[in-house]
Amino acid sequence: MLLLAFVVTSLLLSTVISWLAIMKNGFFLEHHHKMIISMFSGSSIGLATGSMLAILYKGDLYASTISSMVTGALIAVLFCMPLGRDHMLGGLMSGLMGGMMGAMVNEMVPMAEAYELTKIFTVLMISSVFLYHIFNKAEQRVTKSWLFKHLLLFFFLTAAMVGGNIVTKAPDFHSNDLQHQHIMD
Template structure:
């Protein structure tokens, strides 16, 4: 778990403390229905924020990310609802569980860049619970005595925006640093591992990032050794599978699970590189794709064109 994930979780913890404190201080000013509304709003949005965060962080393990997200949504909704009574606790808990479950499913299906935008939206909505509390605590008879009153929500909104933008900047820097380090180590490893190959070998390097292959159309020659490297720059597993019986495997990776005579399979763990050497013995077009559930449908597919 990186700096951005810790930033979001820390923000949710701090926000929960603030919301609970405000609810305790002003709880006498709220009706039962108000307490239920605040608890539901807070539990749902915290659950969604945590759900998308864990869903994209632990893609491929939906059960684990769902349990974590539901636990955080449950806790946030329960703590907020506890300030107002048993009905508010039930409302907050159910909303938190629902938000965590939906968020985790959403995080499982999207790429990292999309998740950051959604996390920002849900985090802003979670912080907006403070606005909801302030609005509901004010009676209908309350009058605005001075136009400067409007500066309070405006300044608070600006502060929230700056806070979220700073977190987004942290995420981008963290991601760029990791990708840079991985690409450097990956290219170095590639050079060292290919020095001994025959000059007639065909070298194909494919990288995976944000649920995409860097190459989707590859032209090779029949009966000529192909050295294929798969560098996984994402935080989830990826692989390449080619369904054909017209090949000869020369050298396989330790993580190659393709013992089947009718397919070639190359698997790369998150932020790792694996390699496979083989020849294709018949001209034609061979489809390759990622076999991790849902990845092919998101566009992780390509073609080997054998001349």
Template sequence: MSLTYQVLTYVGLSFGWFSFFAWKRKERLDHMHTMIIGMSMGMMIGLIAGLLFGAEYKGDLFLSTIWGMLIGGISGMMIGIPLSLLTTVEGTLSGIMAGMMGAMLGEMIPIEKMEPLLFLFVMLHTACILLLSKLIETSERETSKRKRIFTLQNPITPPVLLIGVFVWFQALPFPTMTAENDQMHSQNHTSQPAVQEINLIAADFSYNPNRIVMKKGVPLKMTFQNNGSVEHDFEVVSTGNNFVISSETNNNHQHGNTGIEKPHLHAKPGESATSVWQATKEGTYEFYCTIPGHKENGMVGKLVVM
């Protein structure tokens, strides 16, 4: 399971458990307590979701912001609905604002430096649940020795939970250095920019990968391999002089042009084609298969130039 899904699963399960814990005791909570609960949960989940999707969709701030706002806002709304109308409003707004901030952080922070910040947010989320549970009053029957064994009122539970989250977090599959960071690292030690290599595999009807990240000004050598049963191609949607093609080996579909144009590769089943090109402008571009009907069947992807 990927880093994003593991973290979201933990946050979702812990949020669900705490929400149920708070809802069962809502009669004992005053308005101030319920507002703190709604705002805190909406804010923490919005920050974590925004940060994760900001890193996942780096280069597409709009999409990561929408996901962060959506998850944060829904979380604040869900925990607030059974408590009070004011809590619902405060929790929803807090989640939306936190989702926006988290997405901006995920966009700005280099992917290899995301680990300590995400760790801080996850631990704060866990500590927040533990502290909020102390605000919720429980009856004498619920705090009996027999009942406390499996609840947050047990003094052993908080340290065990925090240590467990810490150990789990260390095992998460964090990327140590992405392809674009490799390129930047190489440029610091050589006078000429290194060549980034990408293998793009076409099937019927999909690309793998369907999201490519490249550095502006750094040559990209793309090998387009057609593993499908019919012919496929690859073309970047671009208007203006945004790409410079330096070389092209494009079997059976040779355009014969170099210089400034759209990157385009074509291959018959079982064949491949290669091209080297550079991006001159940052942005997010769509690429797709130009053969009629293939784009409509899902052969599309994103090229992010940073």
């Protein structure tokens, strides 16, 4: 249940921060930068929501896939709406495909690994917010301070992932899943 709260909180914060970043820097982003942001964020949002919903609907691939596709697409549209109509459509399709892939991947792996994949996908989703800053300064040369800022950002994301891992420990699952036992004749 803590994993669900972690993913939903990350989704909400990422969407709000995305809107604020667009309000501040959106006019300075070029068309191809907006497209990269919409595709990366849409697919990472879809992967995070798809993997989370696959955990909730474990064992029902149809329900988890359909709900993941719809949820991933809707949240990606909200995330990419400030970028413009074209980019919102790119985000919609990326969220749709990411939701489908996240659900299918987490249906195929045991539950303990599904928890870990969901955390990884959530950190990828959070990292998409930082693309606004990177592309706003796209013409800037790589300097020591630029590199230091991005290394600091990398350590922040790693701390978020480790912190999420500590807070949302996966339950202890036994390997008695019937779908993963293979009987030899």
